[in-house]
Amino acid sequence: METDETDRVLPFQLQFDKPVASQVKIAEWNPEKDLLAMVTEESKILLHRFNWQRLWTISPGRNITSLCWRPDGKAIAVGLEDGTISLHDVENGKLLRSLKSHTVAVVCLNWEEEGQVIRDDSNNFSAYEDRTSHFFPPAPRVPRMPGVVSGDTSFMDDSEDSYRELKNELHQLAQQASNIEDLTEVIRASLSVMCKQWSDAMRTFHEKFNSLSTLIIDHALDSSPQEEFLSLLGGARTSPAVHQFLVNSLGEVGVKRVLKVVCGTAKELQHIVLDHLQPAAEIIGFRMGELRGLSRWRARYHGIGLDEMLINNATEKSGMILVQIERFMRVLSSVEQQFSNFFNWLLKCIKLLMQEPSDQLLPYNSELVVIFLKFLYDQDPVKQLLEVDHDIEVDLETMQRVKELVQFGGFSDCEYLQRTLAKEFQQMEDSFKEAFLMPFTTISRKMLCEDLLPLFPLPSSPASDSQIVLLLNGASASSESSGDACMMTVQASELPFISISRFTDLNLWNLHQLKDSAVRLEMENETVRNIPHSVIAPLAVSASRGVACVFAARKRALVYILEEDEEEVPDTE
Amino acid sequence: MTTDGAFSTTWLNNLPKSMDSPLLPQENGSRNNCDAHRFFTQLSSIPKSVLQLLGSSYIMRSTAWEIYGSSSDVLSSPLFDWVEMKPPMSNLHAPLARINSLVYATCFAEASSSSDAASVHAKLIQHLAIFRGYKEAFAALKVAEEKFLTLSKSVILLLKLQLLHERALHRGNLKLAQQVCDELGVLASSVSGVDKDLKTEASLRHARTLLAANQFSQAAAVAHSLFRMCYKFNMQVQNATVLLLLAEIHKKSGNAVLGLPYALASLSFCQSFNLDLLKASATLTLAELWLSLGSNHAKRALTLIHGALPMILGHGGLELRARAQIAEAKCYLSDPSYSVFDDSEVVLDLLRQASDELQVLEYQELAAEAYYLMAHVFDKLGQLERREEAAASFKKHIMTLENPQDENDPLLNTLCRKP
Known part of the structure; x- marks a missing residue:
């Protein structure tokens, strides 16, 4: 050397x-x-x-x-x-x-x-086009959890949609499946964000209003907060407990604060549904429909395990989730309206009790106050829909309508309205998993390891x-x-x-x-x-x-x- | 804000059901009666007018998925008109159209006006007829007729005539088809420029009936005058449909070369107006035209069909799907490089699928064709028993086609008695 x-x-x-x-x-x-x-x-x-x-x-x-x-x-x-x-x-x-x-x-x-696509006429290569971008704006992203500032919560890449020409059947399937996977992720995140935000808001509400129950007991009254509010609404009497609660412990500022928290959260939830949940579910429905077309092309797609029955099932589930989202949205808006109506009434009551002018306040609907006290004061239908282990009681009329719709080509599973939104999502996810596992197992079975070459970096360049x-x-x-x-x-x-x-x-x-x-x-x-x-x-x-x-x-x-x-x-x- | 008492009917009516005790549920038990779903149906404080508006957005979506990109005059006409207008071939995204109709029918039933509800049900029945055959569609139609008895029956009646016409064409009952077609034309107002959609549809159906009766020159004449009309009024979806029909007329009359320009013109219309399914069906016609020019075009035809298949199979109805499958099988059979002995399953599977779907649809002529091809393949393979089976099916379908029996149909009787 x-x-x-x-x-x-x-x-x-x-x-x-x-x-x-x-x-x-x-x-x-x-x-x-x-x-x-x-x-x-x-x-x-x-x-x-x-x-x-x-x-x-x-x-x-x-x-x-x-x-x-x-x-x-x-x-x-x-x-x-x-x-x-x-x-x-x-x-x-x-x-x-x-x-x-x-x-x-x-x-x-x-x-x-990426090599050029080899167009071989004998192989009948057909250009597959992802039509989603023709009809939909860019796919919704995962909603941010409020308070958490993080730049890297999602790695979804917009350019994924720009793959227009795909090389083969498997690639097409994978493309659709991964897009659907991303969108289910959006739905999952939306649901968990909504659940978190709503229960936070409800906790604030209950924290504020629980003191009324204590006051009622302290004043040795034999009634419930709802009854007290109802008699206030009826104008019969104002019990000392309610008076103390409204004027001293809650006060105008307190009502306004709770109003802001609860109704603001409800608005936030509505935005999540409109910007993330609903569009994602709709695009899933679209993509599933496209996949269903491919799954019917038996000669070409049966070999890679795209099963028509499973995809059909998944398409039905993605339709059901759209119905569920519509129902959730309606419950949410009506709950929001009733909360704000109730708080407006409380504001008015406080003004009256303090003997202050109350004419600039928003009007309220006393019937809705009654409904609120009876059905919403200590119950939470929004939370019910966001939880998995709940059964929703569906009235007979609706059940009958759903059953009748089966004849018109409706969902053959008539029980789906009894499930909560969260439960429905879980089932949809399961059906997707099942549908996409099939190609996975089919292809895995076909893959054989033919050769193995060791890969290692050479010490020279x-x-x-x-x-x-x-x-x-x-x-x-x-x-x-x-x-x-x-x-x-x-x-x-x-x-x-x-x-x-x-x-x-x-x-x-x-x-x-x-x-x-x-x-x-x-x-x-x-x-x-x-x-x-x-x-x-x-x-x-x-x-x-x-x-x-x-x-x-x-x-x-x-x-x-x-x-x-x-x-x-x-x-x- | 809503006025006091606006909701009393919705929830007070249901109160006795849930509890016999005093108004407030401080007692045990009755609390469970409040459920999220009650907030959806009875306790919802959303005004009805808002719900109606929201609901019609779903009808709008559903219709948009059916006729995306159609001419502007469709959208400018009032709700009722564009809801019922339905070019049967331009279904862009079948699953989403159905799902949006279902969302409406499930969630907006209480708030909807009965005419909206009837049109949504008509949509669903239409969907059934295209995708699951006439038997289910007519069963559903019967339910719908009872359900919307009070309504001036125009939507349901129109739907019934459409279904009857389609079925008569498929079964080969041309006399009935012509009769139904005439009745459809009578529904339109006699004032010119009014009920344009209905008049177009009646005339289109008239041309199709003539085509089915092999009256090619008359069919072409009707189609030509229809095209002039549609072109004048900028009805783009109909333009493409009529051009496609002209291509079909030339194809059936044996003038494939004359049909090609019409098919291509239809294709370019579809392309510029994003009528994806109609485009797929025009592509299929183009392929059939090429195929009828000789076996050396089989490869080209097959490539065309394969390009359109994802769309056809995903969103096309039974008829279009079966047509595509038969055309694909024909491509294989006429391709000189293909041998039945090597891979007969490719063709047989296609034909089997097609004949199954055509039987559901009761499309005798095309089903006969599928069995005819199947019998030939079995003959080549030497499977004589299965050949005889296919041949018998072929014969059965041809016989039914030539002696259509519809007289015992109760639906038809009600129709004929109608003024």
């Missing part, structure tokens, strides 16, 4: 030699710009400019196992130990999207350009099409020396090339044959430069820029310029 480079010009110019904070385990140059992305032992990603100025650092929190720039250099893909692959923006390191399709470490990443850069560590016996290594470029054309066929039998890695074609590298014949450090694994070479970054074992980064000596390459002896 000894070379007398004293009489020769050093082949690679050392740009700089900088210390690094911690050991680098992966390093990749951006293919378009002079940017170097590095992953440290602590799984931080650092992005440096060519002049070693640091642009940003991010730390995904989990062990990073691979790194790969997108060919346009505008994003970098990061593979994690838990199977997540995330995409980060080159400008600021912001997470663009992430996906996790399995739980095994991602050890190697590569970008593949192509500097250009014709050159290979190698990094060699000197095998020095003395451990106290600073280490000794060299970097060299090898002309790829000089190396023998043997193509390894994937489809021959298993002894394709026939080492004997490969050994025969091995060549001995002679240091004197190649461009070599010694590096006065012991170097370690990642060697980042930028083919377009002709630079290489070498990491030494003692936490140093060395950047060499490969390109300048290109002219000198020919005169190697």
Whole structure:
């Protein structure tokens, strides 16, 4: 390994030699710009400019196992130990999207350009068009939980809809199924957000009004809050308990506050239904209808397990959820109206009790106050619909109508109105799962592992099409020396090339044959430069820029310029 | 705000049912009677007029899914008109049209006006007829007739005439078809420029009846004058439909080359107005035209059909689906590179599906064709027993087609007695 480079010009110019904070385990140059992305032992990603100025650092929190720039250099893909692959923006390191399709470490990443669709007439390839975007605005997103500020709650990608031409049946199915999955996620999140918000609002209401019950007991009255309010409404008498409650403990401000909380929440819920729940359910219905068409194409789709019966069932369920949403919306609006009516009445009562003018207040409907006291004061129909384990009692008339509708092609399951909205959603989800599990099992059964090729990153990188850069560590016996290594470029054309066929039998890695074609590298014949450090694994070479970054074992980064000596390459002896 | 007492009828009427005790439910038990659903039906404080408006938005949606992209005059006419207008072939998204009708029929029944309710039920019956056959549709129609007795029966009557005409055409009872068609024409006002939709429909049905009777030149004449009318009034959906009908007339008369430009014109109309299902059906006609030009066009025809199949199978009715399947089978059979011995199931499965659906629809002529092809395939395969079976079915359908029996139909009798 000894070379007398004293009489020769050093082949690679050392740009700089900088210390690094911690050991680098992966390093990749951006293919378009002079940017170097590095992953440290602590799984931080650092992005440096060519002049070693640091642009940003991010730390995904989990062990990073691979790194790969997108060919346009505008994003970098990061593979994690838990199977997540995330995409980060080159400008600021912001997470663009992430996906996790399995739980095994991602050890190697590569970008593949989507190949042109091969139109083979004999194969009768037909362009499949996703019509959803013709009819619907962009799909609704998951509603935000109020108070939680987080930029990364959803990774749904709008561009998903722009895939117009799909390669094959499975791809079409997967496209629809994943869209439907996203939309069910929207519904699930909407339901849980609504449930949370509504129970918070109701808790506020009950906290305020529970003191009335206590006051009634304190005053040794034998009645309920509803009765007290009712007699106030009737104008018979104002019991001291109610008087004290309204004027002292609740007061005008208190009523207004509760009014704001309850009615504001109800409005919020209505917005969630209108902006998220309902559109999502409608698009699901549309997509299911499209899938049903595909499922009837037996010759083509039965083979991949798209079952007409299961899809039909799922279509019915997505219709039922639309009816349920309509019912929920109506209950919600009417509850909201009755609450606000009740509070308006209370405001008026307080004004009267305080003997203040009450003419600027909103009018109220006393009949609705009675309904409120009887049916809403201590019961919560909205919450009922949002909970899974409730049975809704449906009146006979409605039941009869639903049964009659079966004759007109209505839903054959007449009991669906007895389920709550949440329960219906659960059933819909189950039916989707069942329908989409079928293709999954059918396809899985058909897949056979034919061949396995080990994937591992090579310790060399192509500097250009014709050159290979190698990094060699000197095998020095003395451990106290600073280490000794060299970097060299090898002309790829000089190396023998043997193509390894994937489809021959298993002894394709026939080492004997490969050994025969091995060549001995002679240091004197190649461009070599010694590096006065012991170097370690990642060697980042930028083919377009002709630079290489070498990491030494003692936490140093060395950047060499490969390109300048290109002219000198020919005169190697 | 609503006035006092506006809701008393809705909830007070139901109060005695839920409790005999005093008004307030502080006693045990009666509390369970309040349920979320009561807030939906009886205790809802939403005014009826708002509900009606909301409900008509669902009818609107349902109709939109049926006739998306039709001409502007459809939308500018009052609610009642566009609700009942129905070009049977441009159903864009069958499941959503049905579901929206169902949402209306389930949630807005109390608040709706009876004419709205009748049109929604008419829609549902129409859907039944197209997708599940006439038997179920007529059963539902009978229920609807009883339900909407009080109503001036125009929506239901129109629907009945439409269904009777379709069924008569399919069964091959052309005399009855013509009779029904004439009755439909009488429903329209005699003033010109009024009831345009109804007049168009009657004339379209007239042309179809003539076509079924193989009166090609008369059918073409009616269709041509209809096209002039539709073009003049910018009725785009009808334009495309009539052009397609002209293509069909030429196809059936054996002039495939003359039919091609009509099919292509219809196709371009559909494309520019987003009439997806009509486009799929025009594509199917185009494929049939190519196929009738000779077996060397079979590949092209097959590609066309496959392109339209997702739409046809998803949103097309029984008739369109069966037609597509038969056309696909014919493509395979006339393709020289296809051999029945290698893969007979491809063709047989298609024909079996088609004949099943046609039997539900009682479409004798097309069902006979399916069995005819099936018998040929079995003959080639040497499965004589199954060949005889298919041949017998073929014969049965041809016999029924030639001797249609509708006289014992009670529905028909009521119709004929009508002034």
